[in-house]
Amino acid sequence: xxxxxxxxxxxxxxxxxxxxxxxxxxxxxxxxxxxxxxxxxxxxxxxxxxxxxxxxxxxxxxxxxxxxxxxxxxxxxxxxxxxxxxxxxxxxxxxxxxxxxxxxxxxxxxxxxxxxxxxxxxxxxxxxxxxxxxxxxxxxxxxxxxxxxxxxxxxxxxxxxxxxxxxxxxxxxxxxxxxxxxxxxxxxxxxxxxxxxxxxxxxxxxxxxxxxxxxxxxxxxxxxxxxxxxxxxxxxxxx
Amino acid sequence: xxxxxxxxxxxxxxxxxxxxxxxxxxxxxxxxxxxxxxxxxxxxxxxxxxxxxxxxxxxxxxxxxxxxxxxxxxxxxxxxxxxxxxxxxxxxxxxxxxxxxxxxxxxxxxxxxxxxxxxxxxxxxxxxxxxxxxxxxxxxxxxxxxxxxxxxxxxxxxxxxxxxxxxxxxxxxxxxxxxxxxxxxxxxxxxxxxxxxxxxxxxxxxxxxxxxxxxxxxxxxxxxxxxxxxxxxxxxxxxxxxxxxxxxxxxxxxxxxxxxxxxxxxxxxxxxxxxxxxxxxxxxxxxxxxxxxxxxxxxxxxxxxxxxxxxxxxxxxxxxxxxxxxxxxxxxxxxxxxxxxxx
Ligand SMILES: Nc1ncnc2c1ncn2[C@@H]1O[C@H](COP(=O)(O)OP(=O)(O)OP(=O)(O)O)[C@@H](O)[C@H]1O
Ligand SMILES: [Mg+2]
Numbered sequence: 001x002x003x004x005x006x007x008x009x010x011x012x013x014x015x016x017x018x019x020x021x022x023x024x025x026x027x028x029x030x031x032x033x034x035x036x037x038x039x040x041x042x043x044x045x046x047x048x049x050x051x052x053x054x055x056x057x058x059x060x061x062x063x064x065x066x067x068x069x070x071x072x073x074x075x076x077x078x079x080x081x082x083x084x085x086x087x088x089x090x091x092x093x094x095x096x097x098x099x100x101x102x103x104x105x106x107x108x109x110x111x112x113x114x115x116x117x118x119x120x121x122x123x124x125x126x127x128x129x130x131x132x133x134x135x136x137x138x139x140x141x142x143x144x145x146x147x148x149x150x151x152x153x154x155x156x157x158x159x160x161x162x163x164x165x166x167x168x169x170x171x172x173x174x175x176x177x178x179x180x181x182x183x184x185x186x187x188x189x190x191x192x193x194x195x196x197x198x199x200x201x202x203x204x205x206x207x208x209x210x211x212x213x214x215x216x217x218x219x220x221x222x223x224x225x226x227x228x229x230x231x232x233x234x235x236x237x238x239x
Numbered sequence: 240x241x242x243x244x245x246x247x248x249x250x251x252x253x254x255x256x257x258x259x260x261x262x263x264x265x266x267x268x269x270x271x272x273x274x275x276x277x278x279x280x281x282x283x284x285x286x287x288x289x290x291x292x293x294x295x296x297x298x299x300x301x302x303x304x305x306x307x308x309x310x311x312x313x314x315x316x317x318x319x320x321x322x323x324x325x326x327x328x329x330x331x332x333x334x335x336x337x338x339x340x341x342x343x344x345x346x347x348x349x350x351x352x353x354x355x356x357x358x359x360x361x362x363x364x365x366x367x368x369x370x371x372x373x374x375x376x377x378x379x380x381x382x383x384x385x386x387x388x389x390x391x392x393x394x395x396x397x398x399x400x401x402x403x404x405x406x407x408x409x410x411x412x413x414x415x416x417x418x419x420x421x422x423x424x425x426x427x428x429x430x431x432x433x434x435x436x437x438x439x440x441x442x443x444x445x446x447x448x449x450x451x452x453x454x455x456x457x458x459x460x461x462x463x464x465x466x467x468x469x470x471x472x473x474x475x476x477x478x479x480x481x482x483x484x485x486x487x488x489x490x491x492x493x494x495x496x497x498x499x500x501x502x503x504x505x506x507x508x509x510x511x512x513x514x515x516x517x518x519x520x521x522x523x524x525x526x527x528x529x530x531x532x533x534x535x536x537x538x539x540x541x542x543x544x545x546x547x548x549x550x551x552x553x554x555x556x557x558x559x560x561x562x563x564x565x566x567x568x569x570x571x572x573x574x575x576x577x578x579x580x581x582x
Contacts, residue, residue: 047453
């Protein structure tokens with residue numbers, strides 16, 4: 001459950017987010033909007049990389065300003081990046097271990113947790129492959145493994161589908177759908193691919209110029225004329 | 240600095256193990272039993288210094304290879320470690336091991352302070368700040384000198400200088416060289432333990448990017464500070480080893496320029512490999528001694544080092560160690576090819 005209250009983020013003269021208020025209770029929530037709408041900024045506020053200028057965010061009832069940035073992973077806030085951040089000179093298994101080092105294991109054996117996370121992301125056979133030998137798709141999936149190991153409560157994905165081949169996109173889709181059931185974490189999914197959003201997200205929040213212009217069940221929101229004008233119109237123009 | 244272009248290089252642990260272990264045992268056997276017995280006094284003392292400086296170079300390479308950070312203060316920290324080791328050894332007459340550890344811990348604390356700017360800076364700025372710290376250490380050491388058996392806080396004697404007590408097990412040079420080699424081995428073990436474990440993974444995440452580390456829950460401040468403290472500890476141990484080897488330390492032997500030299504030769508040796516620091520130690524002490532043996536002017540060494548550094552920066556980013564590895568690879572391929580051609 002994410003509660004955003006009157007959140008504004010100011011970068012010098014630019015507004016990343018503008019008085020955004022929203023409550024996101026659904027297990028898989030989409031976050032869409034045109035380029036520069038503030039999607040990544042919202043994820044950055046939740047991960048602690050960007051400090052809100054005003055307003056607050058709560059996750060599962062906890063005000064995030066009380067959670068220091070390096071403790072957010074342990075609290076359960078995880079993410080993947082728009083520009084993938086796999087550590088090249090660690091193996092896939094070590095990449096996951098590096099996160100597991102800092103989050104609760106609930107007394108389960110580390111090795112097993114790492115293997116389960118890799119298997120969940122479809123990397124069961126790649127445990128000992130160094131990061132620099134993984135292909136683009138495997139890196140994406142490795143980020144998901146890192147984000148789901150050890151009791152996450154919120155997994156945020158920033159454009160995980162960008163640049164994937166068809167069958168890879170389908171696998172990604174099925175993995176995203178399973179995250180909630182697999183580890184109980186809420187998923188916040190940013191993507192420009194409307195098909196991916198409508199196939200995976202029960203509810204969707206639409207941002208434009210840093211504010212919410214629509215929120216509701218995905219199909220309904222995507223059919224909203226206001227959304228089509230702000231977002232889909234832009235999308236049709238650019239593609 | 241060159242840290243971006245070197246990022247994909249594997250850190251210390253990925254050296255091929257089975258062969259590495261075998262080589263290690265062979266080296267240990269030769270180093271510990273045969274070599275010390277066969278050497279002249281001059282070369283015994285030289286190799287004692289080489290072991291100490293290998294540990295010093297290990298301290299530089301730890302920071303550089305694990306975090307891409309340049310510290311130009313590590314030789315100054317040798318002086319700090321040496322000072323405290325001498326002080327406690329003369330003042331309290333404690334066993335050598337305790338004096339050595341005290342020197343290590345003292346240098347770790349100073350190293351930690353030197354590392355504080357690293358929380359905000361990197362690259363050239365960090366290098367300059369650490370160099371200034373090395374300058375400060377140089378000023379302090381040349382003003383106060385090293386303890387040599389006197390009384391008072393500074394422990395300066397007015398009469399004859401007293402030698403530092405050596406370890407109970409290693410009174411003569413031959414035994415002390417063995418002792419120093421074992422300590423150097425333990426230092427390698429300590430670094431390996433870190434690199435293979437949780438700190439190594441955290442450092443790798445930080446090197447990838449700070450957002451990557453934060454998202455993975457790494458406490459960046461703590462792990463950077465810890466790296467500097469560990470590097471300081473190693474430098475302090477090196478200083479204590481040096482003090483024990485010579486018996487006393489010379490206040491003019493720890494100028495800031497030596498820290499630059501140590502860093503440069505660590506790069507020449509190869510900061511990303513466990514052989515690199517050994518190469519650096521040999522270059523720093525054995526190479527000038529060798530020139531001396533052949534009655535060549537020792538200053539030639541400095542010129543050779545300069546050329547070596549240029550060579551490393553331009554063509555061999557992994558230093559001599561990287562070239563050795565390539566050579567071994569080539570030889571292996573050749574042998575493998577021959578074997579395949581045979582029956
Ligand atoms: N660190 C920053 N400094 C200054 N401006 C920023 C910063 N981060 C984002 N912005 C600005 O804030 C606005 C929102 O950016 P944001 O990256 O959140 O958009 P986005 O919705 O993720 O877009 P995209 O779909 O292109 O990824 C943009 O105008 C951007 O230029
Ligand atoms: Mg974005």
